[in-house]
Amino acid sequence: MKENIYGLLAEFDTPTQLVAAAEKVRDAGYKRTDAFSPFPIHEIDEALGIKRSILPFMVLGGGIVGLASGIALQWFVHVYDYPIIVGGRPYFSLPSFIPPSYELTILLAAFTAVFGMILLNGLPQPYHPVFNVPRFALATREKFFLLIERRDPKFDYGETRSFMQSLNAQEVFDVEE
């Protein structure tokens, strides 16, 4: 068994083959897997058994924090710190507080979405072992790849390699660390 490998990478010609292979890999019990494709394949999340992202809830949280801080900020300025009567309206004028609070809601929700996505994806990532396979460059053009990492508890070099070959892969590569 090779010691310095990161995992095994199988190459496929079509997205259908990739999805079919991913389903078998998931059913075989592999957890630390990944798929690479030149374009988004919506079925792949389910095929690989990837859990739904928690990002929507983070965005909701960001939005609520934005809304609360918007109202709190205006309450602090207009009611607590420097109350001035404007146009005969009460200090705490909720209708006029809504637009800034709304904008802050959007701002923080959008920031959470963008930075949360980057964070959850583990970016920025200057180095990834899959690029050690020269043919992996084709993942941005016409080929589809499926990766099983060595960290996977079920990973066994010989067994996993023959399993991946049985998935109608074009070829199975060793990914060096």
Next chain:
Amino acid sequence: MIRDLNFEAPAEINRWRTLALGIGGILSIVILVVALIFPEQREDALRAWLLGFIFWAGIGIGGLGILILQYLTGGAWGVVIRRLAEAASRTLPIIALLFVPVALGMTYIYEWTHLLHTGDKIVEWKKPYLTIEWWLIRSVLYFVLWGIMAALLNRWSARQDQATNAEEATKMLTDASKFSGPTMVFYVLVVSFAAIDWVMTLDPHWFSTIWGLLFAVGWALSFFCFAVTIWAALADKEPYSRILGKRHFHDVGKLMLALVMVWAYFNFSQFLIIWSGNLPEETRWYLTRMEGTWGIIGILLIVLHFAFPFLVLLNRDVKRNNKWLAAVAVFILVLRVVDMFYLIGPSPRTSGHGGGFHISIWDFIAPFAVGGIWLWYFFGELVKRPLLPVNDPFLESAIEHGKGH
């Protein structure tokens, strides 16, 4: 080939038609006869009729707007919803007919028809625009303009169904899309004018410049909710069982969410400007609507027409489950009626007494009366064509889209 498959509407719709006509016909006769015979009931009955008319006409005319919109944007949801929108746009003749009681009874509905020669400064100043004859001519004009839009788009779509090759079918789609660009501008303008004439003039001393957009958006929302309800009701039957997928519902659910937000946004824009300006000529409209029962209805609208559907529709599972989404859609449709009641109800009454909360039995009956007749006509139009544009170049990918993840 996909075009050889059968996309005829299920026969069940014919049963719905009879039922709708039965209910709508009887209730309509009751309302109109009461309005004719009993002078003391006339205003209540006709106002209720206006409420029902604005709500159901909104679904039909909203359908025309969505028909124009989906030609502009493209997308799978547009291909799948197109035949519903076309059928809705073809209901313009019955909408025009349902408008007749409003036109004939306008002196019992609109206060301004009595204020034209009373020395009322504001109404007098509006006289170049606000006269009975000119109001009627404009109303006819709106139907003519909408009718031209609907007729052309429906004709191209029918030709596309008969196309013998792909080029011909594509050309019809291109024509419809080119027509839809500038037409969208005119559609929104006509909706604005109609909404101002038919509803805003109920309170002739008041004005709002965002009024037309409230209706353009509200009617589009009404149509989407209506379409989702029809989809869900027919989802288990041929041919929709072969067509509709989770993602179609998801897409339209997202549009519903967006329109719920835009509805709230426009309403709040109107409120904030009037509240900030704090001028007597404008605030009176809201002051009436923020007191007593009207105020409670206003709060209910914020909670039930905005907050609740907004939070529920944020959830992805709700949008992807056709029964849940249809439940939300029906809920919003009911609130659409309440919203129209909130706009129409508190307006000054021709019989003089006004201000306080007033609701009559006819306000509950009229939406069913007008709705029955409208639905009868709508279903009649729906069964005339296959439920999908069978020759559309994007048909296959649109169906495939729905089945995706």
